[in-house]
Every structure is written in structure tokens, then in C-alpha cells.
Amino acid sequence: MSKRTFSIGGVHPHDNKISRECALEQLPLAPKVYIQLSQHIGAPAKPVVAVGDKVKVGQPIAEPGGFVSAFIHSSVSGTVKAIGPVKDLAGNSQMCVEIEVEGDEWADGIDTTPTLVTEIPADNKAIIEKIRLGGVVGLGGATFPTHVKLSPPPGSTCERVIINGCECEPYLTSDFRTLLEKGEQVVVGAAILRQVMGNVPCTIAIEENKPEAIAHIREVIARLGYQGIEVMSMKMRYPQGGEKQLIDAVMRRQVGSGALPISVGAVVQNVATALAVYEAVQKNKPVVDNSVTVTGECFPRQANLIVRVGTPLKYIIDYLGGVPADAVKVISGGPMMGRAVANLDAPTLKGTSALLFLTEKQTKRAPASACIRCGKCADACPMGLEPFLLNRLAKASDMEALENNAVQDCIECGCCLYSCPANIPLLDNIRIAKGQVLGAIRARAAAAQAKK
Numbered sequence: 001m002s003k004r005t006f007s008i009g010g011v012h013p014h015d016n017k018i019s020r021e022c023a024l025e026q027l028p029l030a031p032k033v034y035i036q037l038s039q040h041i042g043a044p045a046k047p048v049v050a051v052g053d054k055v056k057v058g059q060p061i062a063e064p065g066g067f068v069s070a071f072i073h074s075s076v077s078g079t080v081k082a083i084g085p086v087k088d089l090a091g092n093s094q095m096c097v098e099i100e101v102e103g104d105e106w107a108d109g110i111d112t113t114p115t116l117v118t119e120i121p122a123d124n125k126a127i128i129e130k131i132r133l134g135g136v137v138g139l140g141g142a143t144f145p146t147h148v149k150l151s152p153p154p155g156s157t158c159e160r161v162i163i164n165g166c167e168c169e170p171y172l173t174s175d176f177r178t179l180l181e182k183g184e185q186v187v188v189g190a191a192i193l194r195q196v197m198g199n200v201p202c203t204i205a206i207e208e209n210k211p212e213a214i215a216h217i218r219e220v221i222a223r224l225g226y227q228g229i230e231v232m233s234m235k236m237r238y239p240q241g242g243e244k245q246l247i248d249a250v251m252r253r254q255v256g257s258g259a260l261p262i263s264v265g266a267v268v269q270n271v272a273t274a275l276a277v278y279e280a281v282q283k284n285k286p287v288v289d290n291s292v293t294v295t296g297e298c299f300p301r302q303a304n305l306i307v308r309v310g311t312p313l314k315y316i317i318d319y320l321g322g323v324p325a326d327a328v329k330v331i332s333g334g335p336m337m338g339r340a341v342a343n344l345d346a347p348t349l350k351g352t353s354a355l356l357f358l359t360e361k362q363t364k365r366a367p368a369s370a371c372i373r374c375g376k377c378a379d380a381c382p383m384g385l386e387p388f389l390l391n392r393l394a395k396a397s398d399m400e401a402l403e404n405n406a407v408q409d410c411i412e413c414g415c416c417l418y419s420c421p422a423n424i425p426l427l428d429n430i431r432i433a434k435g436q437v438l439g440a441i442r443a444r445a446a447a448a449q450a451k452k
């Protein structure tokens with residue numbers, strides 16, 4: 001099969017997948033977990049437990065706070081010690097359920113055996129309900145509730161499900177290891193997703209720097225005998241895993257400004273989400289853990305850990321030998337789209353994919369100089385934006401012009417920053433402006449709604 005990629009912009013950072021040989025490894029339980037009530041896009045979940053309650057692994061501890069929201073489950077067995085604010089990665093207060101761990105007792109009905117269940121239930125409505133009850137959200141970083149994505153609005157039709165196995169962010173290898181070690185479960189998850197969307201074709205897109213995963217998933221599909229699922233080998237290019245970029249690469253269709261993938265007939269799910277769908281539907285297992293790459297040239301022991309949701313970052317880091325002396329920055333996620341961690345006591349979330357340690361040399365940016373109007377940032381932007389212009393408008397706080405120039409379409413990929421020879425902090429400035437413009441758009445929509 002020919003190698004595909006998206007058509008506009010993009011960059012080629014070194015992939016630095018130095019943890020690729022690290023097999024998935026279960027992290028021992030921490031003494032306490034702090035499970036955040038808002039770890040998905042949409043309304044925060046509302047707690048359904050009280051201080052002093054005994055909980056088991058997989059028991060719901062919070063219910064959705066709206067249509068776009070998700071169930072949250074206890075990731076451990078033990079006693080609820082507190083429900084209150086805890087500082088997150090950025091140091092902001094977030095409501096959390098604090099649970100002291102006692103043993104590892106799972107809620108009734110969850111199949112914790114490794115037996116692969118390949119027979120898919122016929123009732124699609126029941127499948128979506130299981131996904132909803134399992135608290136499944138997009139685990140590729142977007143954390144959009146999966147049951148909502150699988151229920152397209154009237155008039156929209158899905159023509160293809162795409163499973164994003166690109167993992168184009170440098171350093172990250174947890175999806176790669178999942179494809180290699182849990183490929184069967186991912187393929188069954190993909191088969192469930194294509195069935196739910198109307199037995200449409202499904203493409204599992206994997207970048208060419210993971211030939212073992214491509215070969216393994218092809219072999220699994222043939223062995224399990226599922227029809228309508230193919231593997232597409234993709235050219236390496238960042239940000240191939242962006243939803244709109246992947247749809248362009250696989251289907252040659254462009255998702256318009258402000259539109260959803262379903263508008264062009266696509267539903268995109270990440271590899272980890274396909275696994276979570278398998279677990280929720282076939283094993284009754286809600287999202288209580290996820291795989292996290294811990295990496296960086298300065299880090300003493302690279303790892304791909306299976307971590308219970310709500311585990312303090314410090315516990316993970318100490319398990320692997322502690323923060324290296326020469327590390328000056330910890331990033332949650334990859335170097336391109338990740339966020340700096342300001343608080344190592346913060347807990348992991350369903351969408352935590354990696355912890356990356358960087359040295360001073362790796363983080364040092366040369367001082368910014370004046371824009372030389374080279375246009376490299378615009379050439380690199382996969383959304384067809386003009387980052388130099390957005391940056392100028394952001395500095396002038398010209399919200400109207402920012403909106404007219406589609407700052408809200410920015411996917412915060414960092415390609416502009418990566419390409420800029422003048423070292424202008426384009427992403428930082430554009431990200432702030434985007435937040436302000438989106439805030440204004442939401443306020444306008446709320447005011448218009450109130451008038452009705």
C-alpha cells in the first residue's frame with residue numbers, strides 16, 4: 001500500500017523514540033490517588049460518593065455533569081478520604097476525589113482475565129451505552145467523550161472510521177507498545193467501532209517508523225478474520241495524528257473551519273481509545289488506567305507504564321529513580337504539544353500520555369528577534385493559517401481581526417514555533433489569543449441563547 005500523508009504544512013522533527021523497546025509494565029499501586037472530576041472535554045462530572053465511603057476498582061465515583069461529559073470511576077479499592085480542590089499539573093485547583101488505597105478489589109462484573117473476547121454484541125445502542133458507562137473518552141489527548149462522537153447528529157453519516165496509530169509526537173511510544181502488545185484488543189475495538197458506525201470501512205493509520213506495529217496489526221486482522229479493517233502505512237510527518245490532518249491523509253477530504261470530522265463522513269479514534277472501547281464493551285472494564293511513556297535522554301530509566309488514573313506524578317517518577325539532577329523541565333505529553341508541569345504532586349488523568357524530562361540545553365531558546373517575513377511559519381502551518389499575522393494581532397489584542405483570521409482553528413501543534421528562524425514565541429502568543437477569542441465566541445453564543 002502506498003504511503004500517505006496530509007497535504008498542507010507540517011514539519012519533520014527527529015522522532016527520538018528512545019523508549020520504543022520498553023515493554024508495557026504495570027506500575028505498583030500508589031498509597032493514595034486523586035481522581036479529578038474534570039478530565040474530559042465538557043461539563044465536570046458530579047461526585048456520587050461521600051467521604052468515608054468504601055470503593056472498589058471500577059466503581060463509578062462521579063456521573064456525567066451534562067450531555068458532553070463522562071463517568072469517572074475509582075481506579076483503586078479503598079476509602080474516600082476527601083472531595084475537594086487539589087492542584088493540577090499547571091498548579092490550578094481542580095475538584096478531586098482522594099482515595100486511600102486498601103488492597104486491589106475490583107467491582108463485580110468486570111472481567112480482569114486476559115482472555116480475548118472476539119464475539120461482538122449485535123446491539124449497537126447497548127454497545128454505545130457500555131462505552132458511556134465505562135467513561136471512555138478520547139485518550140489521544142482530546143478527551144472528548146467517545147459515546148457522543150459515536151452518536152452523529154441527524155443528517156450526518158459516517159463513511160469511515162480511522163484509528164489513529166500515528167503517534168507522531170516525538171518521544172511518545174505508549175501507543176506503539178499498545179499496538180505491539182495489545183494489538184488483538186485494539187483490532188477488536190476497531191471492529192466494534194466500525195460496526196457501531198454502520199459497518200463502514202476502518203483504516204488503522206500507523207506511521208512508517210513503526211514497521212513492527214504495521215506488520216503485527218496486519219497479521220492480527222488476518223488471524224482474527226475481521227472484514228473491512230485495513231492498515232495504512234503513513235509517511236512520517238508531524239502533526240499527522242491531528243484529526244483534520246489524518247482525515248486529509250487517509251480520505252483526501254478537508255474538514256472546514258469550525259466543522260467536525262463527521263461533516264466529511266469521518267470518525268477518528270486513537271489506538272488507546274480503541275483499546276478502552278474493547279475493555280468497556282467486551283470486559284465491562286471502565287477507564288481506570290492508561291499507558292504513560294516516561295522518557296527523556298537525561299532520565300535514568302525509560303518506561304511505558306500502565307498507570308492507574310489519579311496516581312501522583314511524583315510517585316511514578318520516584319518509582320523510576322527520581323528526577324534526574326540535570327533535568328530542568330518536565331512536560332506532560334510530547335515536546336511539540338505537551339504542557340510544562342508546574343506541580344509534580346499533580347495526579348495523572350485519563351488523557352496523560354507521557355512525562356518527558358528535558359535538560360537546560362534542550363529547553364534553551366535563543367532570544368527572539370524581529371520577524372524577517374520569511375513565511376516559514378505559514379508554510380509549516382497544517383491549518384493554512386498565517387502565524388506571523390496572528391502573532392502580530394495577538395500582540396495588538398485585536399480580537400476581531402484574530403477571529404476573522406481563524407485563530408480558533410489553530411490546533412496548537414507548534415509547527416510555526418519550530419520553523420521560525422527568529423525564535424518568536426508564536427505558539428505561546430497564539431495560544432493565549434485563541435483562548436480569549438474562544439471565550440468571546442462562547443459568551444456571544446450564551447448571550448444569543450439567553451435572548452431566545
Ligand code: SF4
Nearest residue numbers: 381410411413414416
Ligand atoms: S500552532 Fe497553530 S498557528 Fe502554529 S502552526 Fe500549528 S496550527 Fe498553525
Ligand code: SF4
Nearest residue numbers: 371372374375377420
Ligand atoms: S517564521 Fe518567524 S520570522 Fe519567518 S515570517 Fe514567521 S514569524 Fe516571521
